[in-house]
Amino acid sequence: MRLPYQTLMVQGTTSDAGKSTVVAALCRLLKRRGVTVAPFKPQNMALNSAVTADGGEIGRAQALQAQAAGIAPHTDMNPVLLKPSSDIGAQVVIHGKVRAEMNARDYHRYKTVAMGAVLESHARLTQQYEAIVVEGAGSPAEINLRDRDIANMGFAEAVDCPVVLVADIDRGGVFAHIVGTLACLSDSERARVIGFVINRFRGDIKLLEPGLEWLEAQTGKPVLAVLPYLHGLFLDAEDAVQAVQPERGAFRIVVPSLPRMSNHTDFDALRAHPDVDLQFVRAGQPVPPADLIILPGSKNTRGDLASLREHGWPERIARHLRYGGKVIGICGGFQMLGAAVCDPHGVEAAPGDSPGFGLLDMTTEMTREKRLVQVSGTCAFDDAMVAGYEIHMGISRGAALARPAFHIDGRPEGALSEDGQVLGTYLHGVFDTPQAARALLRWAGLDTTQELDLNALREASLDRLADAAAPLLEALLSRK
Structure with a gap:
């Protein structure tokens, strides 16, 4: 009817x-x-x-x-x-x-x-x-x-x-x-x-x-x-992010809630994981101890970089790494991990350059053309499949890219630092594939047998x- x-x-x-x-x-x-x-x-x-x-x-x-x-x-x-x-x-x-x-x-x-x-x-x-x-x-x-x-x-x-x-x-x-x-x-x-x-x-x-x-x-x-x-x-949120959630598992993940954060749905699988306690931290809030810090995507990478600097995140991340913690950057967060983010054409805001965190040997230049594609491949650091999608403006170049995080459609993608503590990728939805989520969490220090079927939860x-x-x-x- x-x-x-x-x-x-x-x-x-x-x-x-x-x-x-x-x-x-x-x-x-x-x-x-x-x-x-x-x-x-x-x-x-x-x-x-x-x-x-x-x-x-x-x-x-x-x-x-x-x-x-x-x-x-x-x-x-x-x-x-x-x-x-x-x-x-x-x-x-x-x-x-x-x-x-x-x-x-x-x-x-x-x-x-x-x-x-x-x-x-x-x-x-x-x-x-x-x-x-x-x-x-x-x-x-x-x-x-x-x-x-x-x-x-x-x-x-x-x-x-x-x-x-x-x-x-x-x-x-x-x-x-x-x-x-x-x-x-x-x-x-x-x-x-x-x-x-x-x-x-x-x-x-x-x-x-x-x-x-x-x-x-x-x-x-x-x-x-x-x-x-x-x-x-x-269910996938349209825009608003739940800043605080009840504590779940023992493995602690912290994500800075950026002023122009994009695609925070990247973390839905982690928030639902029984072994993970993921917290979004807003500007001015105290940063709790963490096993893993993830820098999310951004619609204004240089602007959000400035916000992170203003609130002391470079020092917090450096201390986190000194004590053996791991860091992941996704899309705009990946760009922030390099030496600089350059926007000569004013693609996201006023033209200019901003220093990055310097954790990966690369620089990013913003471009007017946006890359939009669904992709799949394998993890470079684990025998696991990965799938996701790219939505970004900008091209990253540098020696760090010679150590990719993933192999996507026959090409290297992302970067993994020489000491194995920092990983960057342009892939959104990277935790949605159960195998990839388990491999990334194992890389970050959580040896879990749990695999979360995100699609089954949505259905x-x-x-x-x-x-x-x-x-x-x-x-x-x-x-x-």
């Missing part, structure tokens, strides 16, 4: 209301019913991204939603991706490729062009799939962004699709969020909202029912579903989401 409309949009009263997970749940539920379905997000602002099979870049959440739908992720699923490089500027990715670096005002003027790309992608998807489940961005109540909007109601009006509004009850004020959002919409926008989803509810539903009745009487629109708070879900979480959201799909199917 199909939905009574080919395109359905899920918008939220706030950021992090649960739009991504509701879309993923609907994609999985429709797939179970034999409906060909694709996720879609017109515009995404995120530093967590994925490489598609067609050699493009999309938001990580859309890749997860594609998995829920049982299809390969494609650039049409997220035609506009904004990757912030500063508080007022971002790299603009259109149909998976970098188009320009723009400040907020320039991008606002560019939105009419971006909308063309959005509508092209949506049209192609409608030719291939029976259902398109669309995720909005932020909230449609952001009045200052309504002009030339392509992410929320601007898109819904352009393609004439119905909208479901999601609100998070766990953060409080859920009724005010919904009523206030509707009050900020135009008459035509308000009319296309077909109902509400109350997300992350915990407690006695009987105590909530008077509020639901009031909401329906006040707005004239139904509450389509109340979804429970699900603990222990293992189980997607199924839990879908089971919980089944009443929402039934409510949508029952609409005429």
Whole structure:
């Protein structure tokens, strides 16, 4: 049984209301019913991204939603991706490729062009799939962004699709969020909202029912579903990082939470590992003792290098190495391990050079062309397979690269220091392959027999989401 409309949009009263997970749940539920379905997000602002099979870049959440739908992720699923490089500027990715670096005002003027790309992608998807489940961005109540909007109601009006509004009850004020959002919409926008989803509810539903009745009487629109708070879900985050987590295993890993950190989903497998205690450390927080320090990817490598220096990380890393600890750098973090990072063309920020940590004999020059590719190969230091993806701007050169960390598609990749304490790689997702994760942890000092199947954890979480959201799909199917 199909939905009574080919395109359905899920918008939220706030950021992090649960739009991504509701879309993923609907994609999985429709797939179970034999409906060909694709996720879609017109515009995404995120530093967590994925490489598609067609050699493009999309938001990580859309890749997860594609998995829920049982299809390969494609650039049409997220035609506009904004990757912030500063508080007022971002790299603009259109149909998976970098188009320009723009400040907020320039991008606002560019939105009419971006909308063309959005509508092209949506049209192609409608030719291939029976259902398109669309995720909005932020909230449609952001009045200052309504002009030339392509992410929320601007898109819904352009393609004439119905909208479901999601609100998070766990953060409080859920009724005010919904009523206030509707009050900020135009008459035509308000009319296309077909109902509400109350997300992350915990407690006695009987105590909530008077509020639901009031909401329906006040707005004239139904509450389509109340979804429970699900603990222990293992899903790729769109952007926000959980800075603190309960201690788990005895092997301690520390990751500095950089101002422009990208693809922190690289560490999901480690955070779920029963033998590992991984902690993100924000600027100004004390750095706990660690067996392994990992420098993550960055959208502004020189800017994040400056932040690390300001907060004493070079000294902490040097002391960590003196006491026998290990260090891994991933992508931007790998570039930081060299002697210098040079950006003569101002690719990420103002042109200039920055000294690196000097732990690997190499230098990196930022280039305008971004490398986007899915790869696989073997570890150079262990008999283990590895797979991942590259998303980076910059080429590294130097003697350190003669001692690679991996052999990828017949070529050397990354670097391993002569003393065996420092490893660098451009590969994101390097811990997602169980064999590679075990080999890297063994190299770092943890001799574990545990292997974590990240994909199985995602699949189980997607199924839990879908089971919980089944009443929402039934409510949508029952609409005429």
